[in-house]
Amino acid sequence: MNFLNQALLWGLAAVSLPIIIHLLNRRRFRREPWAAMRFLKVSVEQNQRRMKLEDWVLLLVRCAMIALLALLMARPVMEGLSGVPGSKVAAAIIVDNSASMGTRETESTRLSLAREAAHAILSGFPGGTSVALAGAFHAHEASNDLELVAARIDEIPQTDRHADLQRSLEVAARGLEGQAASVKELYLVTDAHAAEWGSFGALEARLRDIAMGIKVHLVTVGAPVRSNLAISSLRPAATLTSVNQPFRIDVDVTNHGDVPMSAVPVKLLVDGQPEGEAWIIDELQPGDGQSATLYATLPTPGYHRVTVALKGDKMPFDDRRTVVIKAREEVSVLLVDGDPGQEARDSETFFLRHALAPVPEEEQTDYPVQPRIVSISDLAEEDLNRHHAVVLANVADVPLGFADRLSRYVEAGGGLIVFAGGNLRPESYNTLLHRKHGLLPVAFSTDDEDAVGPRTVVPAETNPLGLDSDLLAGVVFRKKLGLEAGEMEYRPALRYDDGGLALTESEYGRGKVFVFNSSADLEWNDFAIRPAFVPFVNRLLGKIVQNREAGLNVEAGQVLRHRLDVGLAGRPATIYEMRDPEALGYLTTLAGGESSSVLKFDRTGRAGAYQVAIEGESEPLLFSTRASVRESSPELLGSEQLGRLGAFVELSRWESMSKQGSFGMERQGAELWWPLLLTVILFGAIEIVLAQWFSRSK
Amino acid sequence: MDAETRKLLDPRAIARAEALGMNARFIVEGYMAGEHKSPYRGFAIEFAQHREYAPGDDVRHLDWKVQAKTERYYIKQYEQETNFVAHLLLDGSESMKYGSGEISKLEYGKMMAACLAYLILHQRDSVALGIFDEEVQEYLPRSDNRDNLFRIMDRLAGFEPLRGTRLAPVLHGMAGQIKRKGIVIVISDFFDDEEELLQSVQHLRFKGHEVILMQVLDPCEIDFPFTGNVEFEGLEDLPLIRTRPSQIKKSYHREFEEFRERLRADVERHQCHFVGARTDQPLDEVLANYLTFRKSTAG
Numbered sequence: 003m004n005f006l007n008q009a010l011l012w013g014l015a016a017v018s019l020p021i022i023i024h025l026l027n028r029r030r031f032r033r034e035p036w037a038a039m040r041f042l043k044v045s046v047e048q049n050q051r052r053m054k055l056e057d058w059v060l061l062l063v064r065c066a067m068i069a070l071l072a073l074l075m076a077r078p079v080m081e082g083l084s085g086v087p088g089s090k091v092a093a094a095i096i097v098d099n100s101a102s103m104g105t106r107e108t109e110s111t112r113l114s115l116a117r118e119a120a121h122a123i124l125s126g127f128p129g130g131t132s133v134a135l136a137g138a139f140h141a142h143e144a145s146n147d148l149e150l151v152a153a154r155i156d157e158i159p160q161t162d163r164h165a166d167l168q169r170s171l172e173v174a175a176r177g178l179e180g181q182a183a184s185v186k187e188l189y190l191v192t193d194a195h196a197a198e199w200g201s202f203g204a205l206e207a208r209l210r211d212i213a214m215g216i217k218v219h220l221v222t223v224g225a226p227v228r229s230n231l232a233i234s235s236l237r238p239a240a241t242l243t244s245v246n247q248p249f250r251i252d253v254d255v256t257n258h259g260d261v262p263m264s265a266v267p268v269k270l271l272v273d274g275q276p277e278g279e280a281w282i283i284d285e286l287q288p289g290d291g292q293s294a295t296l297y298a299t300l301p302t303p304g305y306h307r308v309t310v311a312l313k314g315d316k317m318p319f320d321d322r323r324t325v326v327i328k329a330r331e332e333v334s335v336l337l338v339d340g341d342p343g344q345e346a347r348d349s350e351t352f353f354l355r356h357a358l359a360p361v362p363e364e365e366q367t368d369y370p371v372q373p374r375i376v377s378i379s380d381l382a383e384e385d386l387n388r389h390h391a392v393v394l395a396n397v398a399d400v401p402l403g404f405a406d407r408l409s410r411y412v413e414a415g416g417g418l419i420v421f422a423g424g425n426l427r428p429e430s431y432n433t434l435l436h437r438k439h440g441l442l443p444v445a446f447s448t449d450d451e452d453a454v455g456p457r458t459v460v461p462a463e464t465n466p467l468g469l470d471s472d473l474l475a476g477v478v479f480r481k482k483l484g485l486e487a488g489e490m491e492y493r494p495a496l497r498y499d500d501g502g503l504a505l506t507e508s509e510y511g512r513g514k515v516f517v518f519n520s521s522a523d524l525e526w527n528d529f530a531i532r533p534a535f536v537p538f539v540n541r542l543l544g545k546i547v548q549n550r551e552a553g554l555n556v557e558a559g560q561v562l563r564h565r566l567d568v569g570l571a572g573r574p575a576t577i578y579e580m581r582d583p584e585a586l587g588y589l590t591t592l593a594g595g596e597s598s599s600v601l602k603f604d605r606t607g608r609a610g611a612y613q614v615a616i617e618g619e620s621e622p623l624l625f626s627t628r629a630s631v632r633e634s635s636p637e638l639l640g641s642e643q644l645g646r647l648g649a650f651v652e653l654s655r656w657e658s659m660s661k662q663g664s665f666g667m668e669r670q671g672a673e674l675w676w677p678l679l680l681t682v683i684l685f686g687a688i689e690i691v692l693a694q695w696f697s698r699s700k
Numbered sequence: 701m702d703a704e705t706r707k708l709l710d711p712r713a714i715a716r717a718e719a720l721g722m723n724a725r726f727i728v729e730g731y732m733a734g735e736h737k738s739p740y741r742g743f744a745i746e747f748a749q750h751r752e753y754a755p756g757d758d759v760r761h762l763d764w765k766v767q768a769k770t771e772r773y774y775i776k777q778y779e780q781e782t783n784f785v786a787h788l789l790l791d792g793s794e795s796m797k798y799g800s801g802e803i804s805k806l807e808y809g810k811m812m813a814a815c816l817a818y819l820i821l822h823q824r825d826s827v828a829l830g831i832f833d834e835e836v837q838e839y840l841p842r843s844d845n846r847d848n849l850f851r852i853m854d855r856l857a858g859f860e861p862l863r864g865t866r867l868a869p870v871l872h873g874m875a876g877q878i879k880r881k882g883i884v885i886v887i888s889d890f891f892d893d894e895e896e897l898l899q900s901v902q903h904l905r906f907k908g909h910e911v912i913l914m915q916v917l918d919p920c921e922i923d924f925p926f927t928g929n930v931e932f933e934g935l936e937d938l939p940l941i942r943t944r945p946s947q948i949k950k951s952y953h954r955e956f957e958e959f960r961e962r963l964r965a966d967v968e969r970h971q972c973h974f975v976g977a978r979t980d981q982p983l984d985e986v987l988a989n990y991l992t993f994r995k996s997t998a999g
Binding site for chain 2: 028
């Protein structure tokens with residue numbers, strides 16, 4: 003026998019109360035002088051035994067009543083007993099709704115089977131059972147309204163997220179531990195997808211702990227899948243996406259199944275419409291991955307959905323992936339020339355201008371990148387906000403007013419690229435842009451120009467610009483300015499072959515900053531005449547331009563946080579899931595920040611594109627989510643692993659059309675409070691009757 | 701001046717005795733004022749003459765022989781006898797101290813004795829007084845002198861109980877001591893051995909005495925109204941009894957009533973008279989009871 007409120011067993015000490023009262027009463031007598039003792043003595047002698055017996059009976063009844071009351075409060079539970087009215091069952095049902103539960107079965111999906119199983123489990127509970135229903139990511143409050151729980155089962159959504167089922171079990175078990183019930187049951191309805199259990203050893207240990215006080219049922223649904231092709235990566239190769247300018251998209255496809263696949267078509271869709279011919283992967287061995295290269299063209303300015311799709315298989319969530327890309331008609335770059343020179347070719351920005359617009363003069367007006375060259379003296383009249391990026395090329399000093407404007411411009415989303423050179427005076431940059439505004443994450447060394455000797459550069463570890471090392475290998479660097487890192491955050495993008503910093507990348511407000519410590523012309527290196535220079539300059543610009551759309555492509559389940567113009571703060575916005583036009587939109591309000599407004603959205607469970615309609619804005623914003631790649635492996639827990647779990651977990655398998663009512667048949671253990679309450683009432687009645695009867699004169 | 705005289709002159713004793721005497725006189729004469737006939741006439745008297753019957757006369761005194769001869773109604777009239785003796789024996793044991801109200805059984809008994817003494821002396825009979833517990837503690841020999849009344853009152857008023865009750869030896873003793881036949885009136889609660897008591901009463905009857913047993917009881921002794929846990933402390937050095945009275949009330953009532961009925965029946969079986977009194981009962985009712993009895997016996 004167990005007790006649900008063991009602490010209240012201390013109430014058994016109250017059994018001493020009637021005894022104490024009895025003993026105290028025996029000591030408390032009123033003294034009365036008396037003459038007719040003879041008759042009194044006879045009467046007492048005649049009744050003494052009866053009175054003692056009555057006293058004992060009453061005392062026993064009172065003690066028993068209090069003992070029973072204390073036991074009742076402690077809520078005893080008799081194991082191996084069933085069918086006692088008033089026994090309470092507390093249960094938690096976790097229905098796995100991770101991406102793998104979307105796997106197709108004969109007639110439905112694994113999640114549909116899981117919902118059926120959950121309904122069957124629910125129908126096996128006695129009335130009054132407290133049931134907490136949870137998906138893999140969200141738990142409802144426990145409820146005694148089984149109809150409400152049944153309705154909630156049908157509302158559990160399919161997601162494309164990766165689940166941590168150990169954590170879900172922990173949460174459900176903690177909820178059950180806090181409940182007072184004779185029977186506690188935890189049901190996990192899942193496909194036993196191996197990737198969702200983390201370390202099996204840890205899972206086994208934790209389940210064993212939980213099963214000490216809670217009856218754990220593992221209900222599996224779904225049949226194993228032998229093949230699954232998945233899009234494991236989708237990368238737009240071009241960093242600048244302009245209207246009607248084809249750009250490359252690199253796609254990685256992985257065979258997660260155990261059978262080889264051949265002639266795998268990879269299709270491209272732009273805004274839902276097929277684009278070009280499908281790329282065919284000839285053969286894909288189990289466990290292998292291959293890349294496909296596709297080309298897309300965005301027809302209009304604004305946001306577009308670029309989707310890559312495989313032929314659908316049983317695990318559909320990873321057969322499509324969408325990214326949102328913004329197309330621009332024109333990208334304007336302001337080149338501030340610190341050393342114009344006598345001839346155009348001698349100017350500091352000559353190579354930069356040609357790298358940004360590598361087309362003949364007559365075609366430059368139609369080219370999407372529009373460089374504009376100004377000298378430092380012209381900056382006062384220049385509206386920085388017209389430009390996507392500002393390049394300071396060997397500019398000697400940064401005027402005080404320009405430094406202020408520049409910091410505001412970058413904070414609002416602009417881009418800044420600084421090239422060093424012989425004219426650049428470190429004190430000016432360090433004082434205004436590094437220390438005062440924190441715009442530059444590093445300071446230039448004030449030592450004399452640091453001759454580096456013939457050196458080359460290599461991409462940093464992450465190669466954020468995606469540059470080809472071989473192309474960079476031919477570039478010779480003769481001079482540079484030293485860079486001194488402070489406490490501000492930055493990422494190295496290029497390093498010299500001795501490990502020294504060459505290029506840093508950092509964020510400032512909504513904008514992006516690159517610092518290159520060598521020159522943009524041929525003064526300190528021959529980079530400008532090497533093939534690597536054009537992609538280098540364009541990718542710097544692409545990173546700056548794309549930075550505004552950074553965070554618009556997230557993994558399913560991640561919280562979307564996208565910064566927008568500060569003027570949009572407080573505006574209402576409605577978010578629609580584009581794959582389901584009939585779905586209701588989610589209402590939200592753009593939050594305010596110091597220099598921007600923020601769109602925050604956490605209901606990103608389904609993979610695909612979402613549309614955000616912001617009040618007052620004519621063009622909608624798009625963003626996309628992708629299914630978790632961790633869900634793509636079709637591997638399930640093996641029979642050996644399930645056998646080990648079966649030592650302490652009730653294992654059952656739910657097939658479509660399984661017989662209802664198979665759950666709860668073995669439920670044992672009954673709470674005895676109801677019979678105890680009746681007994682207490684009976685004892686109370688007996689006490690009243692006996693007390694009246696015994697106190698009658700005899 | 702001897703001790704007896706000094707005691708009589710003690711102002712407190714005089715006050716006590718006078719109070720008792722005054723009370724007795726008040727009670728007796730108050731009772732007499734309501735009666736048409738003299739209580740002094742009617743017992744212990746010799747025939748004097750006839751008188752013609754008048755309405756209101758007791759028909760028991762009609763002379764039927766004269767009526768048979770003359771066909772007229774005549775009442776027999778008697779002369780008082782002056783040498784009648786009444787022995788008042790008052791139980792002064794500790795059990796008589798009990799009183800739940802304003803008055804104890806002993807105080808009530810004293811008042812009864814005082815009233816009877818007053819009544820009898822005014823009838824020009826003799827009264828002897830004995831106060832006893834285990835033995836006779838106070839005794840005033842018989843006297844028909846009304847001046848003796850104060851002495852009786854004084855003895856009654858000044859008596860304080862100290863010991864337990866032993867009725868039988870006392871009555872046996874009195875039966876042996878009293879030479880002249882008379883009325884022996886015993887005032888007590890009679891909480892004593894019934895068998896021995898009856899033997900002693902029989903002894904008195906054997907000696908030719910009229911015996912009247914007047915039982916004085918407290919209302920609580922009859923009703924037993926106690927509740928809760930009570931520790932009864934015996935007034936005659938009896939051990940304590942702890943009990944819950946409400947649970948034995950019926951049993952007590954049964955025992956007590958059986959005792960009273962048995963005593964009454966046994967006493968009457970021995971041609972004695974039994975008068976029961978409660979201390980919350982007016983004394984004149986008790987006196988009326990007594991005088992009714994006397995009239996019936998004299999009639």
